[in-house]
Amino acid sequence: MKKHICLLATGGTIACEKGADGLRPVLTGAELLRAVPELARCGEIDVSELCSLDSSNLLPMHWQRMAQAIAERCGQYDGFVLTHGTDTMGYTAGALYYMLRGIGVPVALTGSMLPLTAAGTDARANLRGAFAVAASGRAGVYQAFAGRVISGNAVKKVDSTARDAFRSIGRPQAGTFALADGALTWQVPEEARTEAGKMDDETQAAFAPQFALDERVAVVKLVPGAEPRLLTALADAGYRAVIIEGYGAGGVPTAASPKNFLPAIVDLRARGVRVICATQCTTGGVHLDTYEMGVLAARCGAESAGDLPLEALVPRVMLALAQADGAQTV
Template identity: 50%
Template sequence: MKILLLATGGTIASRETEHGLRPALTAEDMGAAIGAEDGSLEVVDLLALDSTNIAPCHWQIIARRIAECRTTYDGFIVTHGTDTMAYTAAALYYMLEGIDRPVMLTGSQRPLGLAGSDAESNLRLAYEAACSGFAGVAVAFGGRLIHGNAAKKMYSLADDAFRSIGRPEIDLAAPSAPTALFHLRDALDERVAVIRLYPGMKPVTIDAHIASGYRGIILEGYGLGSVPGDDAEESFLPSLDRAKTRACTIALTTQCIYDGADITHYEVGVRAAELGALSGGTLPIEALYARLMILLAETPEGETVKALC
């Protein structure tokens, strides 16, 4: 069994400075905490970033490194800051399509080596999962194993910070296998905006993003993904129509955490769908964001994405 640990920074690798916590520990420190004694664990320092500084270009660095040495190792661990871990997990979930071995993202709420840190337990959970034969990308954190496209950070401080949205948690006792041959989908179109709807928001907000050259907009609507229609003081429907004309893909999702979006239920959603808006379904915003970037990169300029699944 050979496992590769890729360190990218985050709280788990941090030490106190005069300006607060900053990544300082190495992948070697992460590996030592796992305590694998049989030489099965190799480590690489890939990045050293607070996860608030992680961007799509870093997703590509991680995904490409895993793809390059996929057949050399039986599993992978990526240590990462918690604040954007769900975004990176979702991106890797889609970028490493059909991966036939485990890729486990983990981190901690308190730095490795501090009294009461959750780092050691999370690292060992990730190592156990990386050795399990599970196929796919997941978050290993707080005793939970969560599919990469379903993870959401729900608590800013609690050790049990992440929850699975729209999918059951992973049971390592149940066999898993990839549903397709491995394919690295590492092209990303970053012209995607996420806009949260609020009462009184003007539809010109949508128009401004379209005019700025965005090819995709994820609109966090109300309830099942609804946006103001013809009975509103200012309807969003004309802006959605202009988005379609300008080849800007609109994905409607919900501000609710659970149950997802369904724009076939109410007139305000149906009318939006008739204008080309897509439903985000049960995917959390982190997964929708990464998914739309990949799909747009694979869609010719001047065309919209036709489906998110």
């Protein structure tokens, strides 16, 4: 059965052509469609141009614009494809995953590592995969890229140049698609995905989009010798949440180090600033109940980021801070 799909274009490498200062996005969504005529087999496709930016220039206000555009059109389409630059695609995927919770249709983000007009581009294959996801009827927010389908809250770019640049972090890969024709295979059965959703406190049956974001979220990456006063300075600057990218299982230096972070965590919590321990490791997640530095950080009021990648964690915290009920857990 033919579907009605909406393509939302935002720029990115997929839309780039070479300019005086390097690659910059210039192609429209309509031009992307014309370059892959077989996409018309999905059914009727409408195009909306949201912006034309390198994704390094996107801000949370752009996530809001994307989420609102999808929410406003949700009853008119069977699915959505969002073309996007790769550098911050993980953050946008995470933001839309949580902002559009309960959405009843598929939303597929995609882009490419080479411009559409470049020789040997991966753009056409990724567009075929994204449209296959959008036409699948499998509700939710996903990324379709290099043959992988990844849940929106698990997208992480792990390579700056490889075509297979993304991995699913903290969640099983949702599916795969054939590069030649976009043929789609879901790896996580629908019943298993639904059951897992019941364990996610951000999942609910009814579509309840949320657009409010509190951008006062900072990320501090620990390096040996880092000063605890970094946390205090961020609180003084008005930040309402600080994510600490700690070592290993998420621990921070304790009283055994002259750079003890625990008093700073206590100070921030007393001032109403949330402190969330993440990890610099790509996989494995945070375990504050294992080592002393994690146990003590939690005792001082630090929260665990669990197995969420930073890309999903940041927008999730921004949403939580903006909620009227002041949700206090990640």
